[in-house]
Amino acid sequence: MSIAITEKDFFAQVTQIFKKNGLSSLLSMEKTEKLYQLTERLITENEKYNLTAITEPKRIILQHYADCATLCAHLPKGAKICDVGCGAGFPSLVLAILREDLSILAMDSTAKRVDYVRESAELLGLTSLRAVCARAEEAGKDPALRESFDFVTARAVAQMRVLCELCLPLVKVGGRMIAMKGKNARYELADAKKALSLLGAKESAVIDILLKDDAEEASHPLVILDKVTRTPAAYPRPYAQISKKPL
Secondary structure, X not given: OOXXXXXXXXXXXXXXXXXXXXXXXXXXXXXXXXXXXXHHHHHHHHHHHOOOOOOOHHHHHHHHHHHHHOOHXXXXXXXXXXXXXXXXOOOHHHHHHHOOOOEEEEEEOOHHHHHHHHHHHHHHOOXXXXXXXXXXHHHOOOOOOOOOEEEEEEEOOOOHHHHHHHHHHHEEEEEEEEEEOOOOHHHHHHHOHHHHHHHOEEEEEEEEEEEEOOOOEEEEEEEEEEEOOOOOOOOOOOHHHHHHOOO
């Protein structure tokens, strides 16, 4: 399947949407070219992998690329990041394109999606991104990964009580977890106070993001948590326990 937009029109739309949302400084000709190549690959491979329900290029730019780009303002130069439940590579592939200084580990439990992310990174020359097939609750017990990341990101993965136990064991003390959430973010966060306390974190901020295009708006909050103390060795628990009895 070929992409239903010319490269020239794609460039114009990326430029327009990123400018409208205050993200222009993240773009260059080379990065926009890589976003175009990623879009071609996403639409083609979506036939096999069911990667996204959003297949119209302009909506991909707004709801995937600009959406993921909003994380950049919260990630300092050279940060080491783990993207839990990376799925189709959002935000990990977009961050690797827009921020070459970041070191990114994309993690997912579905091998086909990890293969897609890994192959996409190789095709686009994204040497700062590594993709692994792993379950977050098992990775959180791995001494090589546990409490080793400056930031752990998660986009549309799970409700906060579950997500905190999956992600916070991977965050180093002094680091942060950033969850890209939907309209129930504040309710979920309030419900997760016990989980935060047990896992060594505290709320830093909930930042409302409103993405705009001429014909469409999309909103989501970024939930930012600070890791203040080490996570007790008992966590994370096996996923069956996490899902059956969230903290």
